[in-house]
Amino acid sequence: MSNILTIAGSDTLGGGGLQADLKTFEAFGHFGVSAVTCLATVMPDQTFQIQNIETETVLAQIEAILHYVPLTTIKIGLINDATTLEKIGHLLQKQPHLQIITDPVLAFKETTDKLQQHYLDSLKEFLLPQSLVVTPNLVEAQILSGLPQIQTRAELEQAATIIQSLGPQHVVIKGGQRFPDDDAIDLLHSGTTNHYLSAPRLTSATRNGAGCTLSAAITAEIASGHAVYPAVKAAKQFVYHGIQNGIQLRHGFGNVRQGGSYEF
Numbered sequence: 001m002s003n004i005l006t007i008a009g010s011d012t013l014g015g016g017g018l019q020a021d022l023k024t025f026e027a028f029g030h031f032g033v034s035a036v037t038c039l040a041t042v043m044p045d046q047t048f049q050i051q052n053i054e055t056e057t058v059l060a061q062i063e064a065i066l067h068y069v070p071l072t073t074i075k076i077g078l079i080n081d082a083t084t085l086e087k088i089g090h091l092l093q094k095q096p097h098l099q100i101i102t103d104p105v106l107a108f109k110e111t112t113d114k115l116q117q118h119y120l121d122s123l124k125e126f127l128l129p130q131s132l133v134v135t136p137n138l139v140e141a142q143i144l145s146g147l148p149q150i151q152t153r154a155e156l157e158q159a160a161t162i163i164q165s166l167g168p169q170h171v172v173i174k175g176g177q178r179f180p181d182d183d184a185i186d187l188l189h190s191g192t193t194n195h196y197l198s199a200p201r202l203t204s205a206t207r208n209g210a211g212c213t214l215s216a217a218i219t220a221e222i223a224s225g226h227a228v229y230p231a232v233k234a235a236k237q238f239v240y241h242g243i244q245n246g247i248q249l250r251h252g253f254g255n256v257r258q259g260g261s262y263e264f
Contacts, residue, residue: 002223006018006032007058026222056172063091071100074219075102132168133172134168145163161189161227176210183201186232238259
């Protein structure tokens with residue numbers, strides 16, 4: 001068993017965010033600790049409401065965890081403030097032994113049309129160069145790479161190559177439901193090697209938290225000592241089972257069930 005830190009937002013519905021991370025770590029046999037960066041809520045009109053935690057409070061949480069908890073692996077999720085992101089980046093630069101898996105949650109900002117260049121620049125400067133693995137979804141990969149579209153495998157590979165040039169050692173692009181293919185396709189780009197991972201498309205609404213769960217499962221597998229490729233393969237299967245056995249909510253919403261009917 002390893003201790004794993006997640007630095008992420010809280011998902012009120014419980015399917016994504018740090019809730020997904022902690023449940024995933026537990027499902028893989030690890031102990032999770034968390035630093036909360038913001039509170040994210042889907043309102044009844046289906047808009048997102050995000051309340052940021054003060055930067056100094058976020059840093060205090062991380063510093064306390066680093067003081068008390070032996071760590072080898074960290075997952076970073078939603079950090080909704082550029083200043084907080086930069087200071088976390090500075091703090092982690094003092095911990096070069098840590099393996100960092102970054103899930104660059106940009107979709108919140110993209111859907112509300114408030115993505116600031118300052119935030120994107122901070123992500124590229126302070127977090128991506130320190131990351132072992134970065135796991136953008138299709139929208140986030142398009143933003144990070146600057147490509148006008150990602151609709152073919154060639155464009156997936158081009159985007160991954162551009163993102164890798166920003167510093168992370170490995171890039172996982174989560175094609176998911178958005179990528180036009182018969183199956184749900186993800187791409188792992190490592191060095192000059194591309195690995196495609198596919199699974200049958202699922203029509204279930206129980207997909208809230210799928211991206212967070214995938215990156216958390218990758219983190220857990222890496223904490224277990226697995227190499228990146230087998231870690232991503234195991235994570236893909238874990239999420240597939242979690243969607244298949246998900247939690248139905250109301251009004252068309254549903255959550256991934258972390259560990260649902262999954263055999264380790």
